[in-house]
Amino acid sequence: MVFGWVLKMISIKSKAEIELMKKSGEILAQALEKMKESVKPGVTTGELDRIVEDFIRSNGAIPSFKGYKGLPGAVDYPGSICASVNDEVVHGIPGLRELKDGDIISVDIGVYLNGYHADAARTFPVGNISEEAQKLIDVTRQSFYEGIKHAVDGNRIIDISIAIQDYVENNGFSVVREYVGHGIGKEMHEAPQIPNYRTRERGPRLQPGMTLAVEPMVNTGKYFVKLLENKWTVVTADGSLSAHYENTIAITDAEPIILTKI
Numbered sequence: 001m002v003f004g005w006v007l008k009m010i011s012i013k014s015k016a017e018i019e020l021m022k023k024s025g026e027i028l029a030q031a032l033e034k035m036k037e038s039v040k041p042g043v044t045t046g047e048l049d050r051i052v053e054d055f056i057r058s059n060g061a062i063p064s065f066k067g068y069k070g071l072p073g074a075v076d077y078p079g080s081i082c083a084s085v086n087d088e089v090v091h092g093i094p095g096l097r098e099l100k101d102g103d104i105i106s107v108d109i110g111v112y113l114n115g116y117h118a119d120a121a122r123t124f125p126v127g128n129i130s131e132e133a134q135k136l137i138d139v140t141r142q143s144f145y146e147g148i149k150h151a152v153d154g155n156r157i158i159d160i161s162i163a164i165q166d167y168v169e170n171n172g173f174s175v176v177r178e179y180v181g182h183g184i185g186k187e188m189h190e191a192p193q194i195p196n197y198r199t200r201e202r203g204p205r206l207q208p209g210m211t212l213a214v215e216p217m218v219n220t221g222k223y224f225v226k227l228l229e230n231k232w233t234v235v236t237a238d239g240s241l242s243a244h245y246e247n248t249i250a251i252t253d254a255e256p257i258i259l260t261k262i
C-alpha cells in the first residue's frame with residue numbers, strides 16, 4: 001500500500017479470527033504454489049490471473065484485489081493478481097504480456113473468505129535468469145525472514161523495518177520507500193503501516209492478536225520509483241530489477257505465525 005502515516009486504531013484479532021485468516025491464507029498459499037508451476041516462458045500474465053481467479057473462486061473465496069479502488073482517474077483494479085515483471089515493482093496489471101526466458105515476475109495475491117483477507121506475494125524466475133536476478137529474489141525473501149524475527153510482543157514496528165533495511169542494504173540492494181506493509185483482517189489495508197526502512201516514527205508496539213502483511217519490495221538499483229500512466233503500475237525509476245516477498249503474519253506471545261503458508 002501507499003506510504004503515509006495516519007493514526008488509526010489497530011484491530012486485535014481473537015484466536016478464532018486468526019483461525020479464519022489461516023483459512024484464507026491456506027488458499028492463498030496454494031494459489032502461489034500453482035503460480036510456481038505455471039510461470040514459464042510463453043505464458044501471459046492474463047493467463048496467470050485467470051488460473052488464480054478460478055482457483056480462488058473454486059474454493060468459495062473471493063479475490064481481494066479485483067475491483068479495488070485506486071487513485072482518482074484510475075480504473076478499479078481489474079485483476080485477481082498483481083503481475084509485476086522485471087523493473088515493475090508492484091501493481092502490474094495482468095494482460096497480454098508474454099513472459100520471456102530470463103524475466104522475473106512478482107505475483108501478488110489477496111484472498112477474502114469468511115470476512116477476512118490474506119495477502120501474499122512471491123517473485124518467480126522465468127526459465128533461466130541472471131545471477132543478479134536470483135540474488136535479488138533470495139535477498140528479498142530473506143529480508144522478510146530477518147524482519148519477522150523482530151515481530152514479537154513488546155517490540156515496535158520499526159524493529160521489523162530496521163532489520164529488513166539493514167539486510168537488504170548490506171547485500172547491495174535498496175528498499176522501496178513509497179509502498180509499505182500494513183495491518184490486515186476484515187479490511188485488506190488496516191493500521192498500522194509497516195515501512196521496510198527506518199522512519200522518524202517508531203510505530204506502535206506489537207502485541208498478540210495483531211495481523212500484519214509484511215512486504216519488502218527490493219530494487220537492484222536505487223530505491224526511487226515512478227507510477228505509470230495507468231495509475232497502478234509502479235516501476236523502478238532507473239529501470240533496475242525489482243522483487244517482492246510478502247506474507248500475512250499473526251503476532252503471538254511467542255514466535256509470529258505465518259498465515260499464508262501451507
Ligand code: MF3
Nearest residue numbers: 001064065068077082108119
Ligand atoms: N499487496 C499489495 C498492497 O498491499 C496489494 C494491493 S493490490 C490492489 O498494496 F490492487 F488491491 F491494490
Ligand code: CO
Nearest residue numbers: 001119213215
Ligand atoms: Co499487501
